[in-house]
Amino acid sequence: MSALDEERLDEERLYVQRCVAGLSRMLHDARENVVVGESVAGDRYSAERLGRHLKSLAKELSEEPDGPPFFGRLDFGPGSAEHRGRSYHIGRRHISGERGGPPLVIDWRAPVSRAFYRAGARDPQGVAVRRRFGWSGRTLTSFEDERLEAGEEDRTGRLLAAEIERPRVGPMRDIVATIQPEQDDLVRAALAESICVQGAPGTGKTAVGLHRAAYLLYAHRERLRRGGVLVLGPNQAFLGHISAVLPTLGEVDVEQTTLEQLLATVPVRAEDSPAAAGVKHDPRMAVVLREALYARIRKPAEPVVVADGSARWRVREDELRRLVDDTRRDALPYTTGRERVRARVVELVRRQAEARGRTATAAWTRMAGRAVTPFLDAVWPAVRPEEVLLEVLSGQTPADALTPAEHRAILWSRPPRGHRSARWTAADLVLLDELAGLLERPRGYGHVIVDEAQDLSPMQCRAVARRSEHGSITVLGDLAQGTTPWAARSWPPHLELLGKPGGRLVALTEGFRVPAEVVELAGRLLPALEVDVPVTRAHRAGGRARLIGVSELRHGVVEAARQALEFEGSVGVIAADAQVNTLTAALWDGGLDVAGRLGVLPASLAKGLEYDHVVVCEPAAIVEAEERGLHRLYVVLTRAVSRLDVVHARPLPPQLARRPSR
Ligand SMILES: Nc1ncnc2c1ncn2[C@@H]1O[C@H](COP(=O)(O)OP(=O)(O)OP(=O)(O)O)[C@@H](O)[C@H]1O
Numbered sequence: 001m002s003a004l005d006e007e008r009l010d011e012e013r014l015y016v017q018r019c020v021a022g023l024s025r026m027l028h029d030a031r032e033n034v035v036v037g038e039s040v041a042g043d044r045y046s047a048e049r050l051g052r053h054l055k056s057l058a059k060e061l062s063e064e065p066d067g068p069p070f071f072g073r074l075d076f077g078p079g080s081a082e083h084r085g086r087s088y089h090i091g092r093r094h095i096s097g098e099r100g101g102p103p104l105v106i107d108w109r110a111p112v113s114r115a116f117y118r119a120g121a122r123d124p125q126g127v128a129v130r131r132r133f134g135w136s137g138r139t140l141t142s143f144e145d146e147r148l149e150a151g152e153e154d155r156t157g158r159l160l161a162a163e164i165e166r167p168r169v170g171p172m173r174d175i176v177a178t179i180q181p182e183q184d185d186l187v188r189a190a191l192a193e194s195i196c197v198q199g200a201p202g203t204g205k206t207a208v209g210l211h212r213a214a215y216l217l218y219a220h221r222e223r224l225r226r227g228g229v230l231v232l233g234p235n236q237a238f239l240g241h242i243s244a245v246l247p248t249l250g251e252v253d254v255e256q257t258t259l260e261q262l263l264a265t266v267p268v269r270a271e272d273s274p275a276a277a278g279v280k281h282d283p284r285m286a287v288v289l290r291e292a293l294y295a296r297i298r299k300p301a302e303p304v305v306v307a308d309g310s311a312r313w314r315v316r317e318d319e320l321r322r323l324v325d326d327t328r329r330d331a332l333p334y335t336t337g338r339e340r341v342r343a344r345v346v347e348l349v350r351r352q353a354e355a356r357g358r359t360a361t362a363a364w365t366r367m368a369g370r371a372v373t374p375f376l377d378a379v380w381p382a383v384r385p386e387e388v389l390l391e392v393l394s395g396q397t398p399a400d401a402l403t404p405a406e407h408r409a410i411l412w413s414r415p416p417r418g419h420r421s422a423r424w425t426a427a428d429l430v431l432l433d434e435l436a437g438l439l440e441r442p443r444g445y446g447h448v449i450v451d452e453a454q455d456l457s458p459m460q461c462r463a464v465a466r467r468s469e470h471g472s473i474t475v476l477g478d479l480a481q482g483t484t485p486w487a488a489r490s491w492p493p494h495l496e497l498l499g500k501p502g503g504r505l506v507a508l509t510e511g512f513r514v515p516a517e518v519v520e521l522a523g524r525l526l527p528a529l530e531v532d533v534p535v536t537r538a539h540r541a542g543g544r545a546r547l548i549g550v551s552e553l554r555h556g557v558v559e560a561a562r563q564a565l566e567f568e569g570s571v572g573v574i575a576a577d578a579q580v581n582t583l584t585a586a587l588w589d590g591g592l593d594v595a596g597r598l599g600v601l602p603a604s605l606a607k608g609l610e611y612d613h614v615v616v617c618e619p620a621a622i623v624e625a626e627e628r629g630l631h632r633l634y635v636v637l638t639r640a641v642s643r644l645d646v647v648h649a650r651p652l653p654p655q656l657a658r659r660p661s662r
Helices: 003-040 044-063 111-118 158-165 181-187 205-219 221-227 236-242 274-280 284-294 317-329 334-355 362-379 385-393 404-410 426-439 458-467 491-497 516-523 553-564 577-589 619-624 629-637
Strands: 072-076 087-091 105-107 127-136 139-146 195-199 229-233 255-258 304-308 311-315 447-450 472-477 504-508 544-549 571-575 598-602 611-617 640-648
Touching (some): 003 087, 003 139, 087 111, 105 111, 111 181, 181 205, 181 504, 229 236, 284 385, 304 334, 317 362, 334 362, 385 426, 426 458, 491 504, 553 577, 619 629, 629 640
Parallel strands (some): 195 504, 229 255, 447 472, 571 598
Antiparallel strands (some): 127 139
């Protein structure tokens, strides 16, 4: 490093100290304000609001992990009308300046920070110098400059490469320091825009989704405060893997869950046969359920008579029929429809009563409403989702939308006595949610991010659509990684089921996880996966992929894991679900500690995760375990960040054994 650079680094280190002081000042002020805010606000409501706001700010600041206060800096040159001659440090969060001075650090999501991600030698956007910083913990160790206005740009700089190539340990981290232009375009897309991102393994779909959530909350905080942001992931292991990212970015109020958990209104106590699950996830079930629910509505067969003191008010049958028909045509949720009928009948009664000089007080209206209940119970009965589904699965309602064989597939062999003793399956939860959505509109979100969306069934897509009807969605997925029997084969129909047929379809094509050697090996499966997905360019080189034939699987796996532990980083041993216990025991017996850095994972839970070194055990068993086993194998092979060992005692699946001829 030159003497001048040493000097610059020293200056930046002094700046770090100012930032650290700035942060502790912010924390001190926020704590102070919690106390003051609660006592000075004019009324209780605003005191509470202010108190809550300040408390969450104080909490956020004090929970701020000891990360570096900034990761980049922009020096604007004469080419910028707005920021000429200014320089800004960019970090994970805003750090206020001293005594009303300019901020010390600008949030990466602020408009001016955009140039950090988007400017280049071709379009410098007024940036004279873009600086990236290298850190070791909280210590600033280096920096790298690109003189953009002078036509100098280094898209594969040392610091960038080091971040991408770093060995993985522990859960996923944020990527704010190195978001790439094609990713930034998605992260900062308008709130109203629904986007569908198709990307090969490791192209940063999950990272983009999480950063988009953080960006939207920053740019539209007030609007999103009411609806909120929901992140849906495939399973608990995945949620654990991503759970730290948003809090590191200062966003603690995002709901992160699985769809199954979101819909869990009753416990799951049974499993469907593949045939039954296939029918239950088919979109025609929406028709079956709607018809079963609305079959409860009857034609009024007698007049409504309301006893009101000495008077009797009567609404004729033909009037009631018209009223029920009209309300059905209004296409309201079922429960709202029932209340609308009640209100309309009461209105007819009220007119009669007022014509005879009565005054319809609030108490009178309540009395009349109650008097109409028996009529409603007969004609538009109140109902629970479980009651309707029980009828459907017991064969008490027709299912004209299904073939007789499909209908038989979903019927219970021994129907339960009542819905409380029913043993519901995971697919039933989706059906119950569909019914609940027909009864009443569910809570909607301002924005929903759906990861691994290719795996959602049509009925699951409808559950997501119901929750984002008035909001927007980010759909993340890879058609090649679809492992459910109902996985999407193409995006446009899927987007339609998700309620956003006009969503923008974008492909991410730069791979940040999987090295070229592993991409080549896993890519041998692609022709057999029968999906049309764009080719990806691997950012990482220097990886290793080995096919290791052994005579005894357990022994081979223990040996591969032992060798893997000689390297830095996490090691994931991934096997067909049925082999996990045996292999875990073998690793323990071999003296390896299956905890911490080394983990054993069933293939069915590997989605979205990554390990520095992956040992895939007996691919043939992974393929055989399920209908879309080859897709599962593709998912499993693409979890490796640096090295992949495929250990097999049986012959390899033929698609993996040979290179595809092109
Ligand atoms: N711009 C970037 N800079 C540095 N690392 C990145 C960048 N984009 C993605 N990564 C890293 O690449 C890895 C893969 O990212 P991510 O898990 O988001 O990919 P994905 O497309 O969701 O993969 P999969 O389809 O396998 O779930 C992660 O470790 C992520 O942090």
